[in-house]
Amino acid sequence: MKVYAEVLTAPSADTPGTTILLHFDSKKYVFGQLSEGTQRAFMERHVRLNKVSNVFLTGPVQWSNTAGLAGLILALGEAHALDLPGGKQQGLSVHGGENLLYSLSTMRRFVFRTGMSLAVKELVPGLPEFRDENLVVRTLHILPSGMAGRARDGQDKKAFLGKAVNDMFCSDWNMNTFVDDVGAEEGVEPEHNPQLSTKLPPKGKTRPPWPASTIKSLPDTTPSTVAISYVVQLHEQRGKFLPALAKKLGIKPGPDFSKLTSGQSVTTAEGKVVNPEDVMEPSREGTGIAICDIPSLAYLPNFLAAAPEWENMETAQRTIGCFFWLTTGEVVGDPRYLAFVGKFPKSRHIISSADICPDRITFKGTAKSAVLLNSLDAELFSEPKLDCTPRRTVDPSKFEIAAPGLQWQIEPKWQLRTETVEPLFHQQEVVKSDGYKALAAVAEECRQNISAPEVSDLAGKEVEIFTLGTGSSLPSRHRNVSSTLVRIPEVGSMLLDCGEGTLGQLRRLFPQQGGAIEDILSDIKLIYVSHLHADHHLGCTSILSMKHSLQPNHPIFVLGPEVFYTWLNEYSSAEPEMAAVMANVVFIPSEDLESEALPRLLEALSLSKIETAPAIHCLSSFTVAFTFDLSDGTFKLSYSGDTRPNPAFVAIGKDSTVLIHEATFEDDMAAQARAKKHSTVGEALNVAREMGAGAVVLTHFSQRYPKIAAMSDGEEGANVVLAFDGARIRVRDMARFRALKRGLEVIYSEEEVAGGQQKE
Numbered sequence: 175m176k177v178y179a180e181v182l183t184a185p186s187a188d189t190p191g192t193t194i195l196l197h198f199d200s201k202k203y204v205f206g207q208l209s210e211g212t213q214r215a216f217m218e219r220h221v222r223l224n225k226v227s228n229v230f231l232t233g234p235v236q237w238s239n240t241a242g243l244a245g246l247i248l249a250l251g252e253a254h255a256l257d258l259p260g261g262k263q264q265g266l267s268v269h270g271g272e273n274l275l276y277s278l279s280t281m282r283r284f285v286f287r288t289g290m291s292l293a294v295k296e297l298v299p300g301l302p303e304f305r306d307e308n309l310v311v312r313t314l315h316i317l318p319s320g321m322a323g324r325a326r327d328g329q330d331k332k333a334f335l336g337k338a339v340n341d342m343f344c345s346d347w348n349m350n351t352f353v354d355d356v357g358a359e360e361g362v363e364p365e366h367n368p369q370l371s372t373k374l375p376p377k378g379k380t381r382p383p384w385p386a387s388t389i390k391s392l393p394d395t396t397p398s399t400v401a402i403s404y405v406v407q408l409h410e411q412r413g414k415f416l417p418a419l420a421k422k423l424g425i426k427p428g429p430d431f432s433k434l435t436s437g438q439s440v441t442t443a444e445g446k447v448v449n450p451e452d453v454m455e456p457s458r459e460g461t462g463i464a465i466c467d468i469p470s471l472a473y474l475p476n477f478l479a480a481a482p483e484w485e486n487m488e489t490a491q492r493t494i495g496c497f498f499w500l501t502t503g504e505v506v507g508d509p510r511y512l513a514f515v516g517k518f519p520k521s522r523h524i525i526s527s528a529d530i531c532p533d534r535i536t537f538k539g540t541a542k543s544a545v546l547l548n549s550l551d552a553e554l555f556s557e558p559k560l561d562c563t564p565r566r567t568v569d570p571s572k573f574e575i576a577a578p579g580l581q582w583q584i585e586p587k588w589q590l591r592t593e594t595v596e597p598l599f600h601q602q603e604v605v606k607s608d609g610y611k612a613l614a615a616v617a618e619e620c621r622q623n624i625s626a627p628e629v630s631d632l633a634g635k636e637v638e639i640f641t642l643g644t645g646s647s648l649p650s651r652h653r654n655v656s657s658t659l660v661r662i663p664e665v666g667s668m669l670l671d672c673g674e675g676t677l678g679q680l681r682r683l684f685p686q687q688g689g690a691i692e693d694i695l696s697d698i699k700l701i702y703v704s705h706l707h708a709d710h711h712l713g714c715t716s717i718l719s720m721k722h723s724l725q726p727n728h729p730i731f732v733l734g735p736e737v738f739y740t741w742l743n744e745y746s747s748a749e750p751e752m753a754a755v756m757a758n759v760v761f762i763p764s765e766d767l768e769s770e771a772l773p774r775l776l777e778a779l780s781l782s783k784i785e786t787a788p789a790i791h792c793l794s795s796f797t798v799a800f801t802f803d804l805s806d807g808t809f810k811l812s813y814s815g816d817t818r819p820n821p822a823f824v825a826i827g828k829d830s831t832v833l834i835h836e837a838t839f840e841d842d843m844a845a846q847a848r849a850k851k852h853s854t855v856g857e858a859l860n861v862a863r864e865m866g867a868g869a870v871v872l873t874h875f876s877q878r879y880p881k882i883a884a885m886s887d888g889e890e891g892a893n894v895v896l897a898f899d900g901a902r903i904r905v906r907d908m909a910r911f912r913a914l915k916r917g918l919e920v921i922y923s924e925e926e927v928a929g930g931q932q933k934e
Contacts, residue, residue: 175199177308177408177585179463179496180594183215184576185528187560187681188536190238192500192526192576194465195221196406198308204229204246205404205465207500210674210716212242213249214649215536219578219596223253228304230311231270232467232500233401235277236749237715241674243268244278244285244708245648247343251290265291269304271315272296272324272398273748275335280744282342282386283737284706290343294336297402298326307409309462314403314480318472324396331393338392341385352379368790368818397750401469405483407462407493408584412437413455420453461493461584468501471508478514487517496522496582496590503529503566506573515572522590525568526576532562533686534577535599539651541682543921544900545604550617550917551910554901558682562598609921616917623913632831632868632893634802634809635906636663639832641873641897642679646816646838646852647709650877653899654679655709658834658873660811661697662802665780668700669717670813670834676713677720683900696724699778703734704815705795711738715745715752722755729760731775733784735794736763764796780804785826789817791851797823799830809905812865816874818848819857824864832905833867836874843876859894869893869908 179196183189183206191209195202202225216223229246233239250266268274274296278285297313304311317323415435417427424442425431433440439449468477484490497518505511506525515523525531535541535558547555564575574580574590581591604610638661645653655673659680669676684690698721703711711734721730732739739761746752762769764786775781782801789795797820799812812827814820814835827833838852847854853861855872862870870893893908895901896918903911 175585176583178581178583178591179205179498181498181524181526181576181578181580182219182221183209183212183536184526184531184534184578186531186534186536187678187686188534188675189215190528190678191242192498194498195226196309196463200225201228201306201308202226203309203406205406205498206230206232207239207467208242208246209238210241210713211536211649211678213245214654214675215578216246216249217649218537218539218651223250226250226253227266228306229266229268230304230402230404230465231268231274232403232465233271233469234399234750235271235273236397237719237745240270240274240277241712241716244281245674245712247290247292248285248287251287251292251343254290265293267293267295269295269297269311269313271400271402272298272327273395275332275339276392276395277745277748278342279335279338279389279392280741280748281708282338282389283741284708285342286384286386287343288345288347292340292343294339296327296332309409310407310460312405312407312483314405314466314477314483316401316403316468316473316477316480318399318470319475321399321472323400324398327395334393338386338389341389345385347382347384351382352376353382354379368788392744395747397748399750401467401473403464403466403468403477403480405462405464405490405494408460410460411458411585413457416453416455420448423448423452425453459493461495461588463496463498463582463584464494465498466500468499468505470502471504474505474508474511478510491518491520494518494521495584495588496524498524498526498576500526502527506530506568522574522582522588523572524574524576524580524582527566530564530566530568531575531577532564532598533560534562534596535560536578537651537654538599540654540899541599542604543652543898545601546610546613546921547898547901547918549605549610549613550620550921551914553907554903554911554914555898556683556900556902557601558900559685560599560682561686613917613920616920620914620917632809632905632908633807634662634804634811634831635806635904637661637804637809637811637832637905638663639834639871639903639905640683641871641899641901641903642676642683643673644873644875644897644899645877646836646874648877649675653875653877656874657713658813658897659694659698662779662804662809665802665804666699666778667694667697668702668779668800669698670702671704671710671815672701672713672717673709674712677716679899683902692724695720696728698730700731700733700775702798702813703732703738704798704813705735705789705792706737706741707792707816710815714742715749718755718759719751722751722758725758726754727758729758729774731760731762731771731778733762733775733798734764735796736765737794739763764798765794782808787820787822787826789815789823790820791816791818797826799826812867814853814858814861816852818851819853819861824861827861827865827867830865830867831869832908833862833865833870835861835870835872837872838874838876862894869895869905871895871897871903873897 183193189211191207193206430440541558548557577595579594579596583589640659642657643654656671657676658670661667760771785799786796802809810830812830835858837855837858839847839854841854841856895911
């Protein structure tokens with residue numbers, strides 16, 4: 175049997191947290207911090223999820239450790255359903271600290287799946303250790319020094335939250351199930367709501383609501399600062415069967431050999447009883463690993479005093495082959511920590527720290543495309559920013575720095591395997607590739623087609639649009655989920671939607687050295703959220719927290735549906751620092767722009783008007799139009815979010831300078847676009863024509879299309895831009911995109927379709 179622990183993610187701009195996968199022949203176990211980008215990293219590494227049975231979260235239950243949890247649960251549910259006959263679900267258990275149930279429950283309005291077999295277990299002192307056929311997991315509950323724990327949640331609260339989570343993932347709700355509509359008026363036809371299902375229920379009937387969505391509010395909670403760590407130990411390893419000795423004792427090969435190896439005694443023909451231990455090598459004590467999450471120096475004293483794990487130091491020294499340290503450079507340099515490490519000279523110590531690990535490129539597919547795009551037009555496409563040198567040095571005789579692919583083998587013998595580490599991404603390797611050479615001639619031809627920088631006759635010439643995430647629903651190797659940064663020079667910036675990983679995308683675009691990323695974040699004055707689907711807003715919490723750390727006394731405007739603000743407020747109750755963050759949030763509901771805060775927002779961004787209109791997509795989804803008064807004229811920017819072609823949006827977006835419109839499907843998938851309430855490329859371009867928009871940026875492409883979405887020759891206007899992750903589009907450069915079409919086709923001609931067909 176081979177058993178090993180593998181680092182899947184280490185701290186970087188792409189994946190801020192550390193994730194470890196423990197492999198057995200029959201099962202896999204996930205340990206660590208499920209930060210933003212974790213699900214995409216699994217996809218990038220082609221990690222199969224079908225054997226994952228348990229997820230063990232480390233550290234406190236807070237956004238930096240759990241942001242990727244819901245997405246991973248859904249992905250695991252899909253993997254289990256696909257892998258088992260008849261869609262029967264393999265069970266999944268998620269283990270974590272206090273407030274885990276609450277944090278998941280806050281997502282009830284936008285996370286939903288039926289039929290999963292899911293158990294969510296909050297780990298509190300006094301619970302029995304986890305044990306299955308492979309291992310034992312013991313939990314360490316560590317508080318910061320001098321801080322008391324929060325009051326325990328009562329059974330009623332836990333039951334309420336447990337049911338909410340169960341309704342989110344495990345209900346038997348069905349789109350085709352109907353109940354009597356007790357509120358229907360006789361003879362009155364029900365009015366069709368375009369934001370709901372495309373098909374009305376039978377007369378006198380209605381669909382019951384999604385179970386979890388009926389929960390209006392959650393019980394109050396308080397933040398928990400308990401950090402969870404684990405000691406994992408395999409069961410005793412039975413010794414090797416000795417067939418020669420068994421024969422010598424009179425045992426014939428065959429069924430009796432099998433009985434002895436399975437632990438049963440056998441009687442020989444002479445009547446002699448042979449026990450398994452008579453023909454086996456001595457059993458070996460089970461060994462394992464420790465996953466130690468120490469968020470700051472304040473946690474170190476209580477970790478070192480953690481009983482009973484360190485009381486029997488001799489046993490710990492003998493059984494813990496490797497420590498995975500999820501911590502900070504400050505902890506690693508502390509003499510008390512170094513003294514503890516010195517007590518385990520035979521163990522290996524793997525450090526995973528944001529201020530020690532190099533900023534590796536995790537999403538190599540996107541990075542490769544970015545290098546190729548940059549060679550085509552450096553003005554439109556930036557190379558990804560990275561620094562692959564360790565941020566701090568550690569003693570190599572004592573420590574190994576965590577890196578994706580690094581493995582610690584537990585069975586059959588202890589062994590650190592560095593040859594499995596993922597190679598670093600280097601731009602020069604792409605430059606030397608055949609694809610780059612094939613592109614060179616085409617790139618030169620494209621540059622000649624742009625004899626001089628083309629300056630459009632549109633207002634707002636210097637406005638910049640950075641398409642940070644251009645995919646739909648789920649991230650893929652080539653496209654992250656929705657987010658667009660709009661920079662208005664000498665005025666400020668705004669984010670249009672803010673999907674998971676938005677902060678990481680910004681860090682890859684703007685240098686972290688020299689303060690460029692801090693300047694960009696400080697310049698953001700507004701976050702606009704179109705609707706509550708997870709791919710459009712799960713990056714907001716990280717952005718708001720980072721903004722607060724840079725500008726603790728500056729307001730940040732948030733414009734979006736009221737249910738989004740409800741989620742922010744609910745979630746903030748469970749996060750230690752979020753109360754201060756939320757104190758700076760100035761929220762304006764999309765449903766009602768008569769907010770007292772609206773004049774302040776208009777002034778802050780030199781706006782004369784903001785208009786919203788309901789989208790044709792889901793409940794509480796919106797489209798928006800912003801009108802700016804700039805030095806070179808009136809600049810109007812309209813953004814669709816997710817929607818079907820929408821007359822109300824056309825009306826508020828009339829005479830837009832730039833339209834940013836979703837184009838989820840190509841034109842040959844119009845039926846799917848109607849069913850899922852999205853738009854095709856052709857439909858989006860028709861909206862632009864009806865608006866009289868000066869230019870249009872198409873985005874939010876289905877993950878079916880890692881390459882260029884198809885457009886007919888008649889649709890390729892002078893100011894039509896197909897968005898790619900990391901593109902920088904200045905309004906004055908809109909027309910130049912058309913000259914790059916041939917180069918884009920070369921870049922994506924051989925790209926594989928990553929991840930198959932995903933749900934929109």
